[in-house]
Amino acid sequence: MPTLDVCFSPELLPLYNLRGKVAVVVDILRATSSMVTALAAGVTHIVPVAELAECREFAPQGYLTAAERDGLQAEGVDLGNSPFGYLDGKVAVQERAVAITTTNGTRAIHLSLSADAVVLGAFLNLEAVAQFLRQQQKDVVVVCAGWKGMFNLEDTLYGGALAERLADGFDISSSDATLAALHLWQLANPDLAGYLLQSSHVRRLNSLEVNQDMDFCIRLDEYNIVPIWQDGRIVAL
Numbered sequence: 001m002p003t004l005d006v007c008f009s010p011e012l013l014p015l016y017n018l019r020g021k022v023a024v025v026v027d028i029l030r031a032t033s034s035m036v037t038a039l040a041a042g043v044t045h046i047v048p049v050a051e052l053a054e055c056r057e058f059a060p061q062g063y064l065t066a067a068e069r070d071g072l073q074a075e076g077v078d079l080g081n082s083p084f085g086y087l088d089g090k091v092a093v094q095e096r097a098v099a100i101t102t103t104n105g106t107r108a109i110h111l112s113l114s115a116d117a118v119v120l121g122a123f124l125n126l127e128a129v130a131q132f133l134r135q136q137q138k139d140v141v142v143v144c145a146g147w148k149g150m151f152n153l154e155d156t157l158y159g160g161a162l163a164e165r166l167a168d169g170f171d172i173s174s175s176d177a178t179l180a181a182l183h184l185w186q187l188a189n190p191d192l193a194g195y196l197l198q199s200s201h202v203r204r205l206n207s208l209e210v211n212q213d214m215d216f217c218i219r220l221d222e223y224n225i226v227p228i229w230q231d232g233r234i235v236a237l
Helices: 010-015 031-040 052-056 105-111 123-136 153-166 176-196 200-207 211-217
Strands: 004-007 022-026 046-048 064-069 098-101 117-121 140-144 227-230 233-236
Touching: 004 010, 004 153, 004 176, 010 105, 010 140, 022 105, 022 123, 022 153, 031 046, 031 098, 031 105, 031 117, 031 123, 031 227, 031 233, 046 105, 052 064, 052 098, 105 140, 117 123, 123 153, 140 153, 153 176, 176 211
Parallel strands: 004 140, 022 117, 022 140, 046 098, 064 098
Antiparallel strands: 046 233, 117 227, 227 233
């Protein structure tokens, strides 16, 4: 039976051997939620990069550029890190490619590339990712992007939600991290929005007056789409 483990922070990844496994990278607020939404809105592919300067260099190649630092849209780019950037019609995104850099999410993707497959998880595509993992029948590590290397609640809750969905076919009991994530999810699930109001990142976003992003990012199963890393870019499977 394949196992499901939860890595609470990219800083802990050296303790995990990702070879032969599927890495599910999650940054609920907001990078992976935004990338899932982008692909669902018709973006052809996404190139996650580490630095702002590198992101901006994609613009002359016809890419839309998306960048965020400390929760705010960076200067000199087309989009920030909100899923609404791909939905509100202010920027035409259909059939466009996007280069993106964020504080936490894009770094977590690059640190996970030794895995057999890297997919992006969000509450928005929870069941789609669960279905993909059932088909793969490989050990899974949920890589929580966290906040600047530190633990956060929302990514860990996603790990617990995924564990609950996969409980019938995966070993979710041999990892204390997975059990902790599952217990947190079961505690939070009856009022997920209310529970997350306690989290540092939600309070940070609310101070930036983008609290509507959280409400959107915690919707369950909005999209039947699995973003996967292929040949240096993220595409919809």
